[in-house]
Amino acid sequence: MAAPSARSRRRADAERNIARIVSAARASLSSDPNTTTDDIAQAAGVGRMTLYGHFRTRADLVEAALMDALRAGDETLSSLDLTGDAHEAMTRLLASSWEIVAESAALLTAAETVLPAGRVRELHAEPARRMAELIRRGQEQGVFRADLPTPWLVSLVHYILHGAASEVRAGRLPSHGASDMVTKSVQSVLTG
Template sequence: MAAIREKSPAKRADAQRSIEAILDGAIRCLSRNPEASVSEIAKTAGVGRVTVYGHFPNRADLVEAALTRAIDDGHAGLEAVDLSGDPRDALARLVDSSWQLVNQSRSLLIAAQDVLPPGKIRELHAGPANRVERLIERGRDEGVFRTDLPTTWLVGVLHSIMHSAADEITAGRLTPDEAAGYITATVLAAFSPGALRP
């Protein structure tokens, strides 16, 4: 039996370039149209459908990889956001930066919601969610955010408001430029220790 030969470094590099091109194409296509086909993605990436399926056995795997890549890229950008000082001001800065990412990738998220279970999408968002959790916990410790509701609930409220803003933009009732201010005002009111208690 012939020995199995490993791919040469050049072939591995070619495969990695191919994967990067496919993911770039998937993010571009799915960000415009959540129903973009594998054929459209392959064409945008400059490869054949066979090449796409060679790396991603089905469309769900491709969508998951594209969402993972978009979240990782966004996560790196959010690391640069200054979260020091008053937690309310820090939250406003985080909302402004996070909202830009949500707005850019909302069609990609719709594509993911069509093919991935909710638990998987939450798992992929764990990094960004942890950043928000830490900031909310600090705000609670400093007495500027409410403590009568769980931190996980408050994180969920923030994400829900962001996605509602995206829906309002799609419906034509809100502009992208207005959204960050609306989200921040709503979230800070909801997180305030003086907010109506259940």
């Protein structure tokens, strides 16, 4: 039986390997949604057996990378000041959200190809909740339209953000100014 310090060292090594693999997967998949697990293992500096020892399938690895990106995004978005006028708060939220979405668009594409659609939506529950609360507040303040249901407006914002990111990645929309276009488009939808 291994000594407690040897087990602790192995556990610490495993945790470092997992962190390196997830970080490499997030970076690699954010550049190319078709990045192979072999490429990710190489970028992480681990062997295939080590990668598959922690992530049995590509879907498991992609989900871990997406969860890591969502955690980082949530840290950024939860620190935003969304108080006061809902229209101005929405502008701040959209600017920060755009940066996160633009960075993770390819990763989301990878996730949508290997994860069930319901799982991708589940993982986005917190950003959707934050957006819904702000839209409801804007409706109560009379600055956002109230003739459409809040869940539908949240979906429209989601589609605009991710659609713009796809257009930038495809080269059909310039990256400079995209944030402003997203904000104008969303505010137009929300104010009717």
